[in-house]
Amino acid sequence: MTPSPPPGRYGRWRDQAIALGWLIAVWNLLWGEVTWGNLVGGTLVGAAVLLFFPLPPVSFGGRLRPTALLVLAGTFVVELVSASVHVAAIAVRPGFRPRGAIIGVRLRVRSDLNLALTAELLSLVPGTLIVQVDRDAGVLYVHVLDVRVPQDLTGSRDRVLAVEERIVRAIGSDAELRLLSTDPADRRSET
Amino acid sequence: MNTGTVLDWLGAVALVAGALLSLVAGIGVLRFPDVLDRMHAATKPQVLGVLLLLVGLALRLRTPTDLGMILLVGVFQLATAPVAAQMIGRAAYRSGRVDRDLLDVDELADPGR
Numbered sequence: 572m573t574p575s576p577p578p579g580r581y582g583r584w585r586d587q588a589i590a591l592g593w594l595i596a597v598w599n600l601l602w603g604e605v606t607w608g609n610l611v612g613g614t615l616v617g618a619a620v621l622l623f624f625p626l627p628p629v630s631f632g633g634r635l636r637p638t639a640l641l642v643l644a645g646t647f648v649v650e651l652v653s654a655s656v657h658v659a660a661i662a663v664r665p666g667f668r669p670r671g672a673i674i675g676v677r678l679r680v681r682s683d684l685n686l687a688l689t690a691e692l693l694s695l696v697p698g699t700l701i702v703q704v705d706r707d708a709g710v711l712y713v714h715v716l717d718v719r720v721p722q723d724l725t726g727s728r729d730r731v732l733a734v735e736e737r738i739v740r741a742i743g744s745d746a747e748l749r750l751l752s753t754d755p756a757d758r759r760s761e762t
Numbered sequence: 763m764n765t766g767t768v769l770d771w772l773g774a775v776a777l778v779a780g781a782l783l784s785l786v787a788g789i790g791v792l793r794f795p796d797v798l799d800r801m802h803a804a805t806k807p808q809v810l811g812v813l814l815l816l817v818g819l820a821l822r823l824r825t826p827t828d829l830g831m832i833l834l835v836g837v838f839q840l841a842t843a844p845v846a847a848q849m850i851g852r853a854a855y856r857s858g859r860v861d862r863d864l865l866d867v868d869e870l871a872d873p874g875r
Contacts, residue, residue: 600834603827655783655807662790662803669799672867673855694805694844700798701848702855703870712870714798714851724867 586628591617629683633744643741647692654697661717669717673702674724676731680739680747681709688742689735696734698727773821780814783807796861797854801847809843812836 591614598613599605661669678689683706690701690711703712715727739747790803816832816839823829854860855870862868 597834600830603830651806651810655810658790658802658806659783659786662786662793662807668795668864670866671796671798671864673798673865673870674867675869690848691841691844694847695809695840697806700802700805700851701844702798702851704848714801716799716802718866721866 583628586631587621590621594620627683629687631684631742632682633739633742633747636741639737639741643737646737647695650696654695657697658716670719672715672718672724673712674715674728675705675710675712676728678709678711678735679732679750680735680743682747685735685738685743685747686711688738689731692734692738693731696730698723699731769821769824773818775818776814776821777818780811780816780818783811783814787811796864797859798851799864801851804850805843805847809839812839 594617595610595613598616599609602609661667678686686704686706686709690704693699693711693713694701698716700714700716701711702714704710705712711731713727713731715724718724736751739751784807787803787807790807791800794800794803813836816836820829820832823832862871
């Protein structure tokens with residue numbers, strides 16, 4: 572994986588502050604109202620959570636692009652609906668046993684954040700489900716539902732990379748964006 | 763017809779659609795031959811079903827407190843369902859409970875392809 576530059580003291584504090592802000596927001600939403608008591612309580616609980624359950628740092632090095640974020644969200648909703656219809660149709664078709672496959676797809680941007688987000692979204696778009704993540708190699712192993720012809724596998728591979736591309740376009744840094752146009756030579760098994 | 767009635771009707775439609783999708787997800791989990799196939803049913807129609815139910819609830823309830831809670835449920839549903847499915851699928855794969863006859867290609871078992 573590409574080693575990201577070690578986050579400085581400022582970056583680490585910024586990540587923690589964002590996490591704390593999110594936890595305070597969740598706490599207030601759970602109580603259903605924003606009061607001074609809830610803000611203080613949320614700060615205490617959030618600080619305790621961050622202190623006692625530390626997570627490996629996932630730093631956000633990119634920048635948000637509103638248009639690309641809208642594209643990402645819009646496409647996601649459309650794909651979630653079509654994925655649901657697809658699975659639902661298979662589920663109720665009598666006497667149909669779907670064939671499956673597991674394929675490995677090498678992502679172009681190997682940051683932890685990108686791997687995690689792509690893996691999450693993949694399970695909610697048509698035909699794909701994440702089975703295994705090879706973090707060091709940046710490879711996602713994906714189960715494909717309803718394979719009929721070998722071309723379906725190529726289609727799924729392209730769909731995985733399309734999801735990755737939309738994510739990077741929405742939140743990636745400029746350097747990561749440039750990586751998208753370079754097609755890795757060692758892309759696994761062109762079926 | 764005032765806005766409240768329209769919202770109520772939209773909410774009702776969303777509730778019924780969400781319930782139907784959840785039902786289909788259940789049928790899928792029951793009928794699919796394999797753990798990995800079942801996880802497809804447990805993620806996509808299930809998540810959309812829950813989201814539609816939440817939208818229906820939001821349209822019917824329309825109070826800020828409930829909307830905040832509904833938003834939280836939706837966010838956590840989206841964030842956790844794929845993770846749970848991945849953990850189950852991975853555990854099933856590693857313990858050999860995946861029916862390999864149903865797989866056309868398996869690059870995880872045979873990375874050299």
